[in-house]
Amino acid sequence: MSKRAGVPSLLRVLKVSIGIACGGLVGCGGEETLEGPPGLAVSRAYDVVSYNLRGEFDWERGRLVATVGISLVSLEPEATRIALDSMVAEVKSVLDAEGEALSFTVDEDEGELVVELPAGRPGGGGAPLALEIAYEAASGGSLSGVPPRRGDPIGKRALYTLSEPLGASSWMPCHNQPGDRALFAVTMHMAASERMIANGALTMDEPEGEGGRRMQYVTEESLPTYLMAFAISEFEVETTMHGALPVSVWHRADVPGDHLGVLEETRRQIALFESLLGVPYPYEKYALVMLPDYSGGVEHASVSFVGEVASGQPSLLLDVTLASHELGHQWFGDLVTIASWDDLWIKEGLATLLSVEALRFHEDLSASGTLFGDTLYVASGDAVRDVSLAPQDKYTSGPYARAAWVFAQVREVLGEGAFWATLRQILEEKRHGVVSTEDVFAAFGLPLGDEAAARMRRAVDARALPTLELREAEGGGLVCTLRDPEAVLIAPIELSWHREDGSAELEVLAPGVPVTLRRHSPGDFLVVDPGDVHPSVLGFLADDESYLLYFEALVALLMPASPGRTAEFLALPGVHQVAAMRVVGLPPVLPDGFDGFKASLHAESARAASIEAACGSASVEVDPALQAAWGDTLRAALTGQRHTMGLDYVSSFAACDGLAPSRTLFAAEWSALERGLGAGEVSVMELAFLSKFALPLDDALxxxxxxxxxxxxxxxxxxxxxxxxxxxxxxxxxxxxxxxxxxxxxxxxxxxxxxxxxxxxxxxxxxxxxxxxxxxxxxxxxxxxxxxxxxxxxxxxxxxxxxxxxxxxxxxxxxxxxxxxxxxxxxxxxxxxxxxxxxxx
Missing domain, CATH: 1.25.40 (Serine Threonine Protein Phosphatase 5, Tetratricopeptide repeat)
Incomplete structure (x- = not known):
């Protein structure tokens, strides 16, 4: 539910809580054993209105010394005790709105702080109850105080939080439920050279004490605790505007990267997501914050945290997909939060779908509209929704790639207009509220129709994947049989033949019905899953024999064997071009035609893969003249445009070394590496490129x-x-x-x-x-x-x-x-x- 209507503003709450005093951060209450009336249970039935966190990190002790003011409304008027989630190191005191000490107990095993409510407290009528909790939280896990580190040439410390799914209670006593959204304010003291970034708007930035600084951020909209966050370091900030929206990149001073390029890529992605979803970006700012000692990324509302080793380069696939995934969460996950952790698949599946959609600019250069199913890795046994798992154990491939696959199939069945309109409806109806699995089923149920809606329901809870059995056919070719034991396919798996005579044949794989795949002439070739709705069928193969036949027989059908059919291959969407070249190699292309061929491919990944494929073809060429020509072509290709966005689709350029030895072509770069790159002579993108070449063991070392x-x-x-x-x-x-x-x-x-x-x-x-x-x-x-x-x-x-x-x-x-x-x-x-x-x- 939205916390804006009928709730006092957080700025008014701040004035009240700041006025509560009991010896500063060291409160005057104490921990006691609570017995209470016999048989009266501790209540968790309450709704938090706001959190007001104030504190300072003690770097010598590795402790956050803080006070949090919590305003909440009890949903059980008769309750005399409430339980907050708390895994902080020490609770010093709990005070009420009058500054009176309240009794409390800490249950470390359960991770609870149980507070005895004051006699005569407000009750029943929705009036907020104010608590003021003084505590200390230890660095480690969800609160990371990273000092200057050996082995880190950027000698600047950083402090940050990492709360999803249940980590917020390690740095702040709270109601740690995704469905309980509350306003959030954070005020922190830091060194004058440092800056803080957090959710919401900056409302205070002033000197404090000798060499100190105090900053405060306050949210206008409610958030669940796992989305509340702050980070402090000696940050440098680059900023641009997307209309009236400030967009910024924060990083420790002197951390290298193409930060201006990241800003432009982020602006492009915001515009894309606004266009697809029909809902403007929902917060007052967007900041991408690069942090040390940080794995992956987290989508805190208006501030996404990402690791320094996976950000800063807008021309590398990992950086773009990670940043776009977290940006997509600003709509699904932040603007609309999941009702419970069993609904994790909604936000992660849609963020994954949006992140691959952001690749269309690089990977669908012909605007074919393919759905990028090939980018999704799904594992049998990983359900989209697994209610048996604890929140911290739910982060399998199920809620991510498999959930995105469910949404991709729904998109294929409904069509673009109805799919995005349904997501827009969810965002508008649940804005600043929560969405559940049943809500999503209800939203898509009507446009899907009963049968497809039932399949969607089954797909969300299924563990088994469809399987594809391949067997040799009598008279040549393959027999392909699809099995879908849990009836979870929402959209069919299709095969498309492009025949040499110009005709096309579409085969729909019906479960249990064998289909024979046979080439009629050398120019025939097969496109598996032409809409790229599904993950690679390689992940569906039923057994060892199917796996063997896939590589021995099926992949050969993906590429035309006749030179005259190359133009037809070049008309395919980029995803099918790269899929074929990675397993088959080049179609019939001569050295003098390679540059034109590469330029005509429809994905950056296909262009990068074509160079690897060309090296493979050249390495087995027996004609000396052609081999020499390939040498000239490959040297030009390798020293030309790097196609770094597609490097993840290149296994190795090792086959190039016979005709275009990397130690010669890139002698200056390898020499710079051997000197240690202390001066930054070679960029991250160039390193990613060089990593695709094979060196002798001593040279590599x-x-x-x-x-x-x-x-x-x-x-x-x-x-x-x-x-x-x-x-x-x-x-x-x-x-x-x-x-x-x-x-x-x-x-x-x-x-x-x-x-x-x-x-x-x-x-x-x-x-x-x-x-x-x-x-x-x-x-x-x-x-x-x-x-x-x-x-x-x-x-x-x-x-x-x-x-x-x-x-x-x-x-x-x-x-x-x-x-x-x-x-x-x-x-x-x-x-x-x-x-x-x-x-x-």
Whole structure:
């Protein structure tokens, strides 16, 4: 429900709560044991009106010292006790509106703060009840205080929250339910050189004390607690306007990136989503905030948080899809919130659908209208909605890609107009409120009709996927049989033949009905799922024989074998061009026609994949003249436009090295890598491109090892560390010398405290281990350092498992390693893992 009607404004609530005093942040109440009237249950039936958070982070102690004023309306007038969700480190006091101390208890096992309500409190009539809670919250998990870190060349600290799904109670006592939306204000003290970004509008920014600053943000609209957030650092900010809307990128000072390019891409995406959804962007600002030691992204209302290692480059697929996913949540997830965590699939599925729609600018250059089903990875067993899972365990492929697949099928059945109109109806009817699964079923039920609506319901709760069985056909070709055991397909899976005589044939796969696939002439080719509604059928293959036949027989049908049919192939949507080239290679194309062929492809991914395919064709060319011509063509292609948006669709440019050796073509770049890239000579995009080439093991270590240790940003160090781990995995047991050199570099990387680098270095540990404990002494010392650093807590579990892998056969050595960590501030659950390392698997 919306909190705006009939509720006092948050600014008025602020005036009341700021006037409540009881010794500043250290309140005058105390924790007591509550007994209460016999048989009277603790109430959770209340509606929070507002939260007013004020505080300061104590960097020496790693604690947020804060007070939160909570205004709530009890829905049980007779209740004498209420329970708030609280996992904070210490509750100091709870006061009422008059400044009187209230009794309370903390149940750490249940994560509850139970408060005895004041006698004679307002009740029944909807009058708000005010509580003032003084507390401290420890850094770790949902409240991250990241100090300057070893291994991070940007020596600036950052503080931020990460609350979805249930983390808000770790940094603020609250009612941690997605359906309870409330107003939010946050006021924080920080160093004068630092800035805060949070939900809502900036209402205070003033000096405070010597070298200090106080900032405040206040929301005009209600939010669930998991969307409330703030971040503090020495931020640099770039800003532009989308009409009257301020759009900004926040990042730690000196963090490199194409921030102006990100702003332009964000403006484009906002305009796109407004056009599709028919609802203007709903908040007073939009800020994309790049943070260290941060994985993925979270869509806090008006402020999306993303990791520094996955943002800042508008020409890389990962950056664009992550940013667009979080932006899409500003409508579904923020403007309209889910009613419960069982409805997670609504917001995540629609944000995923919107994020792939944002790729149309790059991946559907012919405006074919395909639905990008091929970008969705679905796993059998992962239901779209799984009510059996706890909120924190629901984040499987089900609520994301599989939910987006459900919506894509509904879109295919309804058509563009009815699909987007239905989403617009949901946004308008539930604006600043909540939406449930039943609400979505009701909204789509009428336009879908009874049968398709029933299939949508089944698809949301189904675990099994449809399967595709392939068998050899008598007389040649394949027999393809679709099975849909839970009847979850909403839109049919179709196959389209493009015959050499110019005719077209559409095959609809009906469950249980075999279909024979056979080429009549060399120029025939097959398009699987022409509308790209569904994930790749590769994920539906029923058994090993089907898998084998897919690669031995079916993929060959995806590409015309006649030179005269290349123009027909070039008329296809980009998704089908890249799908065919990745598994078959080029259609019949000569070297002098390759540039024109590449330019005519309809997706950036297809253009990048065409270079890899051309290298494959050239590497097996037997005609010396043609091979020489391919060499000239490939050298021009590789040194020309990079098509970085499509690099994720390139497995490797290794086949190019025979005719266009990368060590020669990019000698200056490789030399810069070997010097460590301390001066930023090579961009992130160029590094992504270079990572697609294969190097000898010693050359790879010289280049990527230097960057991993000395690169100009955490992102480039993380990219290099990932490459180093990939090459380490190729080391053979007998390569003692190379393993020793790799082991030395990996051990040096373990000195870092940057989790973005460490997670890759830790992945390399088992591949570089020596023949004895003495060989591995430096690795074990590095792992001990990682576990001894609270700053590196996000990789503590991985470090324990890496250490156990080295010492699993040495019981005494493992015991000594564990004992050496007796005083370490380990991440939650890691001490138990040290006691039972068998859980590492």
């Amino acid at each position: 010289a280049a990527w090892g230097a960057v991993a240790l000395e690169g100009y940003s955490v992102r480039v160090r993380a990219m290099a560390s990932a490459q180093l781990a990939n090459y380490a995995a190729r080391l053979a047991e007998g390569e003692v010398g190379e393993r020793a050199v790799y082991r030395s570099v990996v051990a040096s990387l373990l000195v870092s405290e940057a989790s973005e680098v460490l997670r890759h270095a830790l992945r390399a540990v088992p591949y570089v281990r020596g023949a004895s404990k003495e060989d591995d002494a430096a690795l074990l010392g590095g792992l001990r350092d990682v576990l001894g650093s609270a700053t590196a807590r996000k990789v503590h579990t991985q470090a324990v498992c890496a250490a156990h892998g080295l010492l699993s056969a040495d019981e005494a050595g493992w015991k000594a390693f564990v004992e050496s960590l007796a005083g370490a501030r380990l991440a939650q659950g890691v001490r138990a893992l040290l006691d039972d390392p068998g859980r590492c698997g």
